[in-house]
Amino acid sequence: MSGVSFDYGYTLNGSEMTIKLISQLIINGLVLSLTIALMSVGMTLVFGILRVVNFAHGEFYMFGAVIAFFAMNQARMGYVEALIIAVTTVGLLGWVTNRLIFRRFHGKLIQGCIAAVALSIGFQQLGWIVFGPQQKILTSPLTGSVKIFGAIVTAERLLLICVALVVILGLAWLIKYTMLGKSMRAVQQDSEAALTLGISVNRVAGITFGIATALAALAGTLTGTIYTVTPAMGMLPLTFAFIVIIVGGMGSVMGALIAALIIGFQHSLTSTFWGPQYALGLSLGLAILVLILRPRGLMGND
Amino acid sequence: MGKNVPTADQCVNSLLGGGQLMKTKCFTLITIIITLMLILSACQPTAPTEPPVAVGPTQPPAAVDPTTAPADDMEPKVLKVAELQPLSGPGAGYGGPAKIGYTFAVEDINAAGGIKVGDDTYMLEIVEYDTQFDPAVSATVARQAIYEDGVKFMVLHGGGPEAAAILPLVEENNVILFSLTDDSGYIGPEHPSAFYIFMYAPDSAALQYEYIASTYPELARVVGTFPDTASGQDLAAMWAEVIPGFGFEVVDTIFIPTDTTDFYPILTPLLGQDVDIIEQAGFPGGTSGAMIVQARELGWEGMFTEFTGGEFEDRAIAAGGWEALEGMIATGYPAVPVTAFGETFKARCDEVLPDSPVWLGYFYDQMWLLKLAIEKAGSIEPAAVLQELEEVTFSGVLGEDVHFAGEEIVGLNRLFAHLYVVSQIVDGEKVTVHTAAPLWSR
Numbered sequence: 001m002s003g004v005s006f007d008y009g010y011t012l013n014g015s016e017m018t019i020k021l022i023s024q025l026i027i028n029g030l031v032l033s034l035t036i037a038l039m040s041v042g043m044t045l046v047f048g049i050l051r052v053v054n055f056a057h058g059e060f061y062m063f064g065a066v067i068a069f070f071a072m073n074q075a076r077m078g079y080v081e082a083l084i085i086a087v088t089t090v091g092l093l094g095w096v097t098n099r100l101i102f103r104r105f106h107g108k109l110i111q112g113c114i115a116a117v118a119l120s121i122g123f124q125q126l127g128w129i130v131f132g133p134q135q136k137i138l139t140s141p142l143t144g145s146v147k148i149f150g151a152i153v154t155a156e157r158l159l160l161i162c163v164a165l166v167v168i169l170g171l172a173w174l175i176k177y178t179m180l181g182k183s184m185r186a187v188q189q190d191s192e193a194a195l196t197l198g199i200s201v202n203r204v205a206g207i208t209f210g211i212a213t214a215l216a217a218l219a220g221t222l223t224g225t226i227y228t229v230t231p232a233m234g235m236l237p238l239t240f241a242f243i244v245i246i247v248g249g250m251g252s253v254m255g256a257l258i259a260a261l262i263i264g265f266q267h268s269l270t271s272t273f274w275g276p277q278y279a280l281g282l283s284l285g286l287a288i289l290v291l292i293l294r295p296r297g298l299m300g301n302d
Numbered sequence: 303m304g305k306n307v308p309t310a311d312q313c314v315n316s317l318l319g320g321g322q323l324m325k326t327k328c329f330t331l332i333t334i335i336i337t338l339m340l341i342l343s344a345c346q347p348t349a350p351t352e353p354p355v356a357v358g359p360t361q362p363p364a365a366v367d368p369t370t371a372p373a374d375d376m377e378p379k380v381l382k383v384a385e386l387q388p389l390s391g392p393g394a395g396y397g398g399p400a401k402i403g404y405t406f407a408v409e410d411i412n413a414a415g416g417i418k419v420g421d422d423t424y425m426l427e428i429v430e431y432d433t434q435f436d437p438a439v440s441a442t443v444a445r446q447a448i449y450e451d452g453v454k455f456m457v458l459h460g461g462g463p464e465a466a467a468i469l470p471l472v473e474e475n476n477v478i479l480f481s482l483t484d485d486s487g488y489i490g491p492e493h494p495s496a497f498y499i500f501m502y503a504p505d506s507a508a509l510q511y512e513y514i515a516s517t518y519p520e521l522a523r524v525v526g527t528f529p530d531t532a533s534g535q536d537l538a539a540m541w542a543e544v545i546p547g548f549g550f551e552v553v554d555t556i557f558i559p560t561d562t563t564d565f566y567p568i569l570t571p572l573l574g575q576d577v578d579i580i581e582q583a584g585f586p587g588g589t590s591g592a593m594i595v596q597a598r599e600l601g602w603e604g605m606f607t608e609f610t611g612g613e614f615e616d617r618a619i620a621a622g623g624w625e626a627l628e629g630m631i632a633t634g635y636p637a638v639p640v641t642a643f644g645e646t647f648k649a650r651c652d653e654v655l656p657d658s659p660v661w662l663g664y665f666y667d668q669m670w671l672l673k674l675a676i677e678k679a680g681s682i683e684p685a686a687v688l689q690e691l692e693e694v695t696f697s698g699v700l701g702e703d704v705h706f707a708g709e710e711i712v713g714l715n716r717l718f719a720h721l722y723v724v725s726q727i728v729d730g731e732k733v734t735v736h737t738a739a740p741l742w743s744r
Contacts, residue, residue, distance in 0.1 A: 021570070021574070024566075024570050025567075027566075028564075028566045028570060031566070032564055079479075133398045133587070134588065134616060134619060135619070135620045136588075137595075137620055137622050145599065152599065152600055152601060204474075223563070225566070227563035228563060228592045235720065236562075236563070267567075271567035272570055275557065276556065276557070276559060276567070276568050277559060278556050
């Protein structure tokens with residue numbers, strides 16, 4: 001054992017901060033930001049269109065990873081097949097959940113919150129029973145890492161960055177340019193007026209819920225190869241998602257993406273330079289500041 | 303509701319002057335309800351009318367044979383022991399497996415004839431309570447255990463905040479508490495009914511760094527990572543005091559929230575600081591494993607250590623294999639069994655939980671010490687048992703001579719004395735590289 005043999009080329013507490021450190025900090029922030037963004041865009045869509053604060057969103061994130069884990073370890077599927085199964089199953093589960101439970105609470109904020117909290121507790125308990133308490137990891141189909149300006153990026157992190165960027169930008173395009181997206185925006189702006197124009201509000205709500213939960217499952221399955229999988233894994237991303245929605249503005253996909261980048265980088269940099277114990281507190285502080293100074297968030301509607 | 307069924311209001315109205323038919327129906331209904339209530343109350347189990355008779359001290363069994371059948375035909379009584387543990391929430395990784403240890407202990411003790419107290423025989427029964435690793439919930443379930451279920455012996459799987467929450471209740475009601483909190487605030491002359499049933503961290507830290515200093519003299523700079531909890535703060539303070547005595551320099555102490563999954567931002571600054579060792583005390587194995595694998599991804603090649611336990615399996619699972627753990631040192635309870643009985647016990651546990659941790663032995667051995675102490679006291683009254691818990695010894699999973707000791711350290715014999723072990727991963731295998739008795743008994 002010979003101590004550190006890896007020369008990173010900088011001394012953090014001194015004046016020497018090379019490009020390697022800056023690159024690594026950017027990569028660290030980007031990975032966290034995009035994970036949060038995948039969670040947040042779904043939640044913000046659900047709130048914007050259904051007026052439901054889905055406290056169970058973290059559990060859909062967990063379900064994605066857990067289903068992929070069982071698909072890979074019990075059904076012996078490959079990672080890509082497991083990911084498709086997990087995302088599809090959780091998307092359908094989201095649609096069914098909306099149909100059976102949340103449809104009754106569209107626009108009823110308090111009742112919807114209570115239903116979502118109950119569902120979150122129930123889903124997490126189900127996770128403990130089915131998955132058990134032991135932390136596990138999804139086996140990645142990719143190995144190795146690349147260096148970007150000296151920063152180390154593992155293949156799994158690179159995959160997450162690429163997939164998340166494509167999916168989020170794709171979603172923004174879908175909402176802006178497709179008929180479904182226009183229907184979603186119409187329902188978001190005025191569901192009764194949308195109804196009079198022949199838009200099936202229930203159908204749009206169901207699809208929205210399905211897309212949101214599928215995105216959460218995608219995030220869970222992608223991060224399951226980087227971090228660990230446990231029934232409680234959705235709690236922290238859910239907290240981040242709430243902060244991001246407050247900062248970005250309820251119902252805005254681009255607002256969620258921008259806020260996720262702000263919060264992700266803030267959290268990452270605080271952990272690096274100040275200490276991880278202060279990072280979440282500072283994120284919450286930012287959210288409070290936004291609530292005071294700009295209650296509708298960066299890009300939210302009044 | 304059917305059209306002919308009277309509502310409560312209708313019943314009342316009719317009784318106060320309604321029709322005769324309605325009155326008859328209501329009286330019939332009330333009579334049936336009262337009769338049913340009487341029958342049900344007669345079926346309720348009644349509490350024992352006489353308390354167990356305390357008799358004089360008895361000799362401890364010369365040898366414990368868990369396969370011995372009950373010797374007498376008398377109807378055994380039940381002695382409840384409360385197990386307060388996190389079965390859900392972030393601490394469930396501890397609580398779930400711990401059940402295996404005490405479940406086997408109870409099975410073996412009951413199969414060996416239970417606990418003999420004079421002419422009475424008690425069968426042990428575990429009553430489980432989920433603390434969710436939350437002090438407030440811990441206090442609630444402790445209250446339930448004491449006041450509703452009448453337990454006199456309690457095991458708490460939790461840290462300082464949980465212990466602080468339940469200690470006043472325990473002491474007020476003369477309950478004996480076995481806990482995993484070794485802080486001097488909870489163990490010692492001011493809290494005589496509290497016993498500590500895990501390894502003593504300061505001893506474990508000293509033993510570990512003594513070993514590393516002698517075996518790897520080139521390693522000097524250490525970063526400590528600890529959970530951002532009250533227990534983590536306590537561990538860090540103790541660790542920072544202990545290791546300079548063995549020639550190590552504390553480069554940094556980092557407190558990490560327990561739900562952290564991405565360690566890159568935390569590990570990045572360490573890479574430029576010539577760190578030889580990263581200490582990972584107090585984390586669940588999965589968290590620690592994730593941290594190790596991410597540090598290796600970043601190219602860090604130093605040594606990982608943990609002085610709060612010798613568990614590797616959870617780390618290996620979370621790290622995706624044993625390779626990432628190569629060279630890691632963990633100190634405290636054994637990573638592999640140190641006695642023949644321990645090997646048998648681990649094989650049994652492995653059938654329930656593959657690669658089960660050896661620390662399950664703490665809960666097994668502790669339960670046997672309790673049985674022996676009750677039998678020696680000849681009473682199930684905590685005041686009598688308390689004295690004898692300091693005297694009994696047991697040859698079990700964690701050594702040939704497991705007992706409570708440590709008066710020199712905490713003022714009373716309340717620490718769990720067993721063999722301490724330094725384990726290391728060498729070529730993907732768990733190897734015991736050093737063993738020693740606790741410092742106080744050297």
